[in-house]
Amino acid sequence: MEEMLKTEDLWVSIEDRQVLKGVYFSMNYGEINVLFGPNGAGKTTLMMTLMGFPKYKVEQGKIYFKGEDITHLDLYERAKLGLGISFQRPPTVKGVSLEKLIGIINTNGRSREYLDSIIDKLNLSGHMHRGLNDGFSGGEMKRSELLQLMVQRPDLVLIDEPESGVDIENIALVGEAINSLLGKDKVKDKKRSAIIITHTGYILDFVNADKGYIVFDGKLLCRGNPRDILSEIKKHGYRRCAECR
Ligand code: ADP
Ligand code: MG
Numbered sequence: 026m027e028e029m030l031k032t033e034d035l036w037v038s039i040e041d042r043q044v045l046k047g048v049y050f051s052m053n054y055g056e057i058n059v060l061f062g063p064n065g066a067g068k069t070t071l072m073m074t075l076m077g078f079p080k081y082k083v084e085q086g087k088i089y090f091k092g093e094d095i096t097h098l099d100l101y102e103r104a105k106l107g108l109g110i111s112f113q114r115p116p117t118v119k120g121v122s123l124e125k126l127i128g129i130i131n132t133n134g135r136s137r138e139y140l141d142s143i144i145d146k147l148n149l150s151g152h153m154h155r156g157l158n159d160g161f162s163g164g165e166m167k168r169s170e171l172l173q174l175m176v177q178r179p180d181l182v183l184i185d186e187p188e189s190g191v192d193i194e195n196i197a198l199v200g201e202a203i204n205s206l207l208g209k210d211k212v213k214d215k216k217r218s219a220i221i222i223t224h225t226g227y228i229l230d231f232v233n234a235d236k237g238y239i240v241f242d243g244k245l246l247c248r249g250n251p252r253d254i255l256s257e258i259k260k261h262g263y264r265r266c267a268e269c270r
Contacts, residue, residue: 029180029218031088032075033049037070044067046244046246049245052220053218058234072164072222075103076103077102081149113185115166117158117161119156119159123169130173143176147168147169147175149172168169180216184203184222187221196227201230203221203231204226221234236248236249239266241263241266
């Protein structure tokens with residue numbers, strides 16, 4: 026079976042600054058892959074490039090999703106193919122309420138009952154009529170991002186630091202939401218997949234990740250068991266990994 030996602034020798038710049046320097050990555054359907062790495066290594070850049078944000082300029086290399094070359098597809102076309110993203114720092118949109126946005130995203134016509142049940146589960150009932158992310162706490166923003174993804178239901182979700190700004194109690198909630206999003210809470214879903222960027226690794230306590238990588242200086246290094254990689258980072262920092270390659 027072909028891979029769900031593959032990048033070949035991906036070089037990406039932002040405003041003439043070379044950030045990704047030859048990323049080779051591939052993942053199969055149904056997998057959860059985790060990216061670690063120091064600040065500024067290029068983790069967010071990789072996700073934003075996969076999603077197709079125009080600021081991230083592909084200088085060289087290819088991106089394939091479900092067997093199709095998507096390197097030069099527009100963002101909305103990638104979304105239609107089944108890609109979705111949860112931002113590290115989602116923007117504030119004062120004139121658009123979360124309720125309104127959910128209505129726009131809900132192209133599959135999910136019932137009011139279903140929407141209310143997930144809104145309730147994510148503890149967002151009191152936030153639906155406020156401007157999007159307007160004055161939301163870090164944790165509320167992350168939950169709002171997950172709500173949007175649960176309505177969109179992409180086949181591959183790119184989740185950038187789901188636990189940043191989330192207090193310890195709510196990390197379990199975020200973890201459950203990710204599992205539910207991926208259908209991993211019920212019958213094992215063979216298809217839904219995720220790439221998750223994590224700094225702290227807390228999310229690994231709630232989500233059953235298959236593979237981990239370290240992003241270091243614009244490259245992908247050290248593929249392995251995510252828990253082993255995390256304990257290695259805790260013991261020796263990131264540099265040791267960069268040296269051993
Ligand atoms: P990470 O998510 O691993 O912390 P990023 O992908 O956000 O790293 O950033 C990688 C590098 O690209 C950093 O050096 C960062 O300063 C730079 N960068 C990110 N966004 C911009 C931008 N809009 N303009 C210029 N440089 C940027
Ligand atoms: Mg980042």
